[in-house]
Amino acid sequence: MTDVGRDTRRTAGGEGVNGGTGRQGRWRTALAQAVRAARPVDRVRREAAAVGQAVVAAWRGPGRERDLVVQSLKAAGAGLLAWAVAGVWLDDPMALMAPWVAVVLVQATVYSSVRQAGQQFGAICLGSLVASAAQAITDDNTGALALSLPLLMLLGNWARFGRQGVYAATTALFVLASGTPVSASAVGHRVGQAALGALIGIAVNAFVLPPIHLRDVRENLAALAREAGEVLHSIADDLRENEWDAQTAAGWAGEAARLQRRVDALTSARSWSQESLRLTYGPLRALHRTPPPAPPEDEDQRWTRVTGNIVALTRTLSVAADENRTPATPEGPVLGLYARLLKQIGDFCHVEADRLLGAAAEPHPRQAKDAGEAGDATEETEETMDELHRQLQQGLREHAGQGAAHASVLGALLLQAENLWAEIVPEPREQ
Structure with missing residues (x-):
C-alpha cells in the first residue's frame, strides 16, 4: 500500500470509525485553550479580591493595611508640603528637588x-558637583551626560x-x-533644595503618626x-488513619519548611520593631501614644525551638517511611497513641496563639493554674498527656522486644514529642 493510501485510510479511520476520537481531541484542545484564556482573568479577579480585602482590613481597624495607608498619605503630604514651601512660598522655579526628596524619605521607621x-x-551632593563639573568641561549637556553618568553609576555602588x-x-540628570548655567550658587541652590526636602520628610515621619x-x-x-499546631494536627490525622507513605512524609516536610519561613519573617519583624523604637520611643511615651509592647524575645527563641523540633520530627518520619532505609515505622495501637499525643500538643499551640493575640499580661495556662486561675480543663489535659506518655513508654518497651529498628524510630519520635511539650507548656517559674 502506498503512503497516500495509508494516509487516506488513517484519515478515513479517524473521521469515520474513530471519528469520536477526533472530535474528542478537538474538544480537549478547545477546553485547554479556554483554560489558558481564563487564567489571566482569574489572576485579575484574585488580585482585585486581595485589594478589596486590604481596603476592608484598613477600614476595620489597626493592622498592616492601615499602616500602609498612613505611610502612603504621609509621603504624599510631605511632598505637598515641600512643594508649598519651595515652589509657592519661596517661589523657586526649580522646586522639584525638595518634594522629590521629601517623598522618598518617608520611610518605614x-x-x-x-x-x-x-x-x-x-x-x-556628589551628583550635583560631578554634573556641574562635566558641564563646565564640555559646555554641552549631551557631552556632560556622557562624561558624568558612567562615573556616577560606578560611584553609586x-x-x-x-x-x-x-x-x-538621577540628580545629574x-x-x-534644567539648563541652568554652571555656577557655585546654582550648585548650592540644588543642595539647599535637597536639604529642605530631607528636613520636611524626616519631620513629617517623626512627628505625624510615627511608625x-x-x-x-x-x-x-x-x-x-x-x-505549628496545624502541622501537628495534619501529622496526627494521617498517623491516626494509618495511611501515610514517603509522599505523605514529604508533604509534612514541606509544611515544616513553611514554618521555617515564618520564623524568618518573625526575625525580620523583630528587627523592624526594635528599629522603629529608635528616635521615637521617648516622644511617644511622653504623648502616651506608645502601642502595647511586643512579646519578649524569649518567645521568639521558644517558638524557634518548637519549629526545630517539628522539622526534626518530620525528618524522622521521612526516614521511617523510606523503604530503602533500615529504621522501621511503628505499628499497632502505639501509632494511634502517638497521633493523640501530637493532637494534644497541636491544641496547646492554638491556645498559645490565642494568648499571644490577647492581652499581653495574660498568664501562661500552666502558670495560671498554679495561681488558681485555670479551670479543670487544663488539669484534665495534663492528666491525659501523662497517661498517653505512660502508655507510649510501655509501647516503646514492647517495640524494643521486636528489634532495634522498631524501637529506634518510636524512641526518637517520643523524644521529639516530649521536647515539644516542654517548650509549648513550660514548667512554671518559682516566684
Missing part, C-alpha cells in the same frame, strides 16, 4: 529616614551610600536637564504558633 537622609544627601547611590546619577512596628511581632508569633 524614623531611624531609617534619618539614616537614608544622610546617604541620599551625600549622593545628591559605594557601600556607604547603601541603596541611595542611584540618586547621584535633573541638573543637566511603630510592635504589632507585627505579635502577629507573626501568633501565626507561627497557630501554623
